[in-house]
Amino acid sequence: MADAPDYANPPIAELVLGAQFSPLTKLTSGHFGLFWKSLGDEWTDPSDGPLLDDNFERFDGPRWEQLPKLQLHFGPVRLPGRFVIGHRDKQRLLQVQATRFHFNWRKRDGFYPSYRRLIAEFEETFARFEAFARDAGLGSVAVNQWEMTYIDAFPQGEYWQTPTDWPAVLPGLFGPLPLADGLVLETRAAEWNCEIAPKRGRLYVAAQLGQTPDSQKTALVLHTTARGPVGKGGADTLRAGLDLGHDAAIETFLRVTSDEIKARWGKKT
Numbered sequence: 283m284a285d286a287p288d289y290a291n292p293p294i295a296e297l298v299l300g301a302q303f304s305p306l307t308k309l310t311s312g313h314f315g316l317f318w319k320s321l322g323d324e325w326t327d328p329s330d331g332p333l334l335d336d337n338f339e340r341f342d343g344p345r346w347e348q349l350p351k352l353q354l355h356f357g358p359v360r361l362p363g364r365f366v367i368g369h370r371d372k373q374r375l376l377q378v379q380a381t382r383f384h385f386n387w388r389k390r391d392g393f394y395p396s397y398r399r400l401i402a403e404f405e406e407t408f409a410r411f412e413a414f415a416r417d418a419g420l421g422s423v424a425v426n427q428w429e430m431t432y433i434d435a436f437p438q439g440e441y442w443q444t445p446t447d448w449p450a451v452l453p454g455l456f457g458p459l460p461l462a463d464g465l466v467l468e469t470r471a472a473e474w475n476c477e478i479a480p481k482r483g484r485l486y487v488a489a490q491l492g493q494t495p496d497s498q499k500t501a502l503v504l505h506t507t508a509r510g511p512v513g514k515g516g517a518d519t520l521r522a523g524l525d526l527g528h529d530a531a532i533e534t535f536l537r538v539t540s541d542e543i544k545a546r547w548g549k550k551t
Contacts, residue, residue, distance in 0.1 A: 289547035294394050295435040295495045295503075299404040300377075300384040301520055302336060302427035306420045309380045314365035317378065317414050321407075325376065327368030334364060336381055338427060339510050341481040376407060383408055383423075390496060397528055405521065428483075428523030429509040432531055435494040436502040441543065445470050445491070448502055454538030455489050478530050482517065483510020485530045487538070506531045 318328050364379040375386035385404040387395070412423045436442065441451050445467050448456040455472040471490035478485055485508050492503035508527025510516050517523030536544070 288396075288550045289544070290393070290550045291547050292394055293434045293436055293441075293547070294389065294432060296386060296388045296431075296433040297394075297397070297400060298384055298386050298429075298431040298433075299401060299524060300382060300429040301408060301423075301425050302382050302429065304381070304424040304426060306380045306415060306423070308420050309362060309415075311362040311365075313414075313418055313420065314362060314378065316418065317411065318365070318367055320410070320414055321367070321376075324370055325367045326370045329366045329368070331364040331366045331377070333379055334377075334382055336427075337429070337509060339484050341477075374403075378411065383411055384429075388495060397532075401521070401524060401528075404524075408520075425512045425520050427509060428512055428517060428520050428527065429507070430524055430527045430531065431505065431507040432535065433495070434504040434506075434535070435492075436504070436543075437494055438500040438502075442502060445502075448489075450540060451502060451543055452489055452504065452538050453540050455487070476530075476534075478508070478510060478526065481515065482526060483508060483523065483530075485527070485534060487534060504535075506535060 315328075318325060362380065364377055364382075367376040367378070369375065371390075373388055373390045373392075375384075375388065377384040377386070385400070385407060387400050415421065415423050436451050442448060446459070448470065449458055452472070455474075456470065459467060459470070461467060469491045472488070474485075474487040476485045476487070477483075485506070487504070487506050489502060489504045492501055493499060494501045494503075508531050510523050510527065512518075512520055512523055517526060
């Protein structure tokens with residue numbers, strides 16, 4: 283795993299670490315409550331959410347056939363849905379459904395605790411879920427995909443004034459635009475989809491106008507998602523896949539951001 287520079291105040295707003303697995307067909311809403319109770323008093327805020335669609339990175343056909351398509355769902359809501367559990371520190375979140383387990387860190391107060399610390403927390407809570415599923419008679423958790431997402435936010439006023447300034451923030455994604463006289467740029471967007479060669483996964487990078495998750499300020503928001511298979515030609519283990527995605531995401535992030543912007547974040551002492 284590559285070591286990224288240890289910045290004191292990076293622009294990260296959220297990190298999501300996740301596992302996708304074969305359906306636990308015996309899972310019910312009652313099991314969600316039992317799992318929540320097994321976590322202890324630190325996890326205090328349960329809620330429900332809609333199911334997340336499964337995603338599979340495939341490499342056996344033309345890429346255009348595999349691009350995400352609009353999906354319309356008709357009929358009754360599938361149960362059980364997605365169970366969301368908030369931590370009392372308001373920075374951590376668990377999301378569980380019959381085919382997925384996600385661990386979110388969201389910046390509220392304080393500093394980003396580092397990937398190494400958060401991956402350890404993810405592994406610990408996922409191991410507890412695996413043990414729960416086994417002990418509850420739900421079967422073994424057969425992981426088929428790893429997934430991670432970084433969300434970085436560059437607030438307006440702090441990093442830029444108008445979208446014409448974005449090339450100074452993310453020069454690897456945005457270049458100057460030769461606008462005709464009388465045109466004022468209101469917004470723009472950039473998107474990359476990359477294979478993590480050879481066929482180990484994909485990296486999705488998208489930057490566009492949005493809001494900071496915590497204070498809802500206008501911001502240039504960068505989403506970086508890495509995802510790939512586990513087994514059958516993919517990563518040997520879930521952790522190996524997540525480390526692979528981390529390395530690809532961090533190296534790309536450092537390459538697309540300007541040196542002047544990185545200097546603002548400072549180094550930890």
